[in-house]
Amino acid sequence: MNMRKIALLAAALGLLVAACGGSSTSDTTAPPAATGPGDPVNGAAVYQSSCASCHGGDLAGIDGLGKVLAPSEFVTSMTEEELAAFIAVGRAADAPENMQGVAMPARGGNPSLTDQDLRDVSAYLKAQQ
Numbered sequence: 001m002n003m004r005k006i007a008l009l010a011a012a013l014g015l016l017v018a019a020c021g022g023s024s025t026s027d028t029t030a031p032p033a034a035t036g037p038g039d040p041v042n043g044a045a046v047y048q049s050s051c052a053s054c055h056g057g058d059l060a061g062i063d064g065l066g067k068v069l070a071p072s073e074f075v076t077s078m079t080e081e082e083l084a085a086f087i088a089v090g091r092a093a094d095a096p097e098n099m100q101g102v103a104m105p106a107r108g109g110n111p112s113l114t115d116q117d118l119r120d121v122s123a124y125l126k127a128q129q
């Protein structure tokens, strides 16, 4: 193999690595896809399956896990859309605004939740205030 071929191969491999690295972070940096208004009925089901384990079945929070979500100033201060965007990203344990030093995982740790599911669970949370 001559030097030119080796250089091309190295460049191709570099692109491949960049493409893989890029896709793993794009989930949290991509703007949320267009969604319709939230459906609190589906939102309640999403909440019980993906959020209740940390935030409690009654939204009262669990010590050392998720915070209280009703009543919650954080939830009331945001629009449904803003809340869905927050849930999509979560809050790192070392983020300056983290209050307990425990992470809120992106999408509640359930990557299969769609942007519409996040709108729905946001509508459900707002309806519980």
Ligand code: HEC
Pocket (backbone or CB within 6 Å): 046, 047, 050, 051, 052, 053, 054, 055, 064, 065, 066, 067, 068, 069, 072, 074, 075, 087, 091, 097, 098, 099, 100, 101, 102, 103, 104, 105, 107, 108, 109, 121
């Ligand atoms: C693995 C546990 C865990 C799961 C699952 C989880 N959360 Fe959280 N969540 C947390 C923690 C911990 C915090 C608080 C972090 C802090 O102390 O600032 C939090 C914070 C939040 C907040 C901000 C509350 C505030 O007052 O700052 C909202 C809203 C929220 N979660 C919604 C959800 C929703 C909706 C789901 C399900 C899709 C979910 N969470 C699933 C652990 C979890």
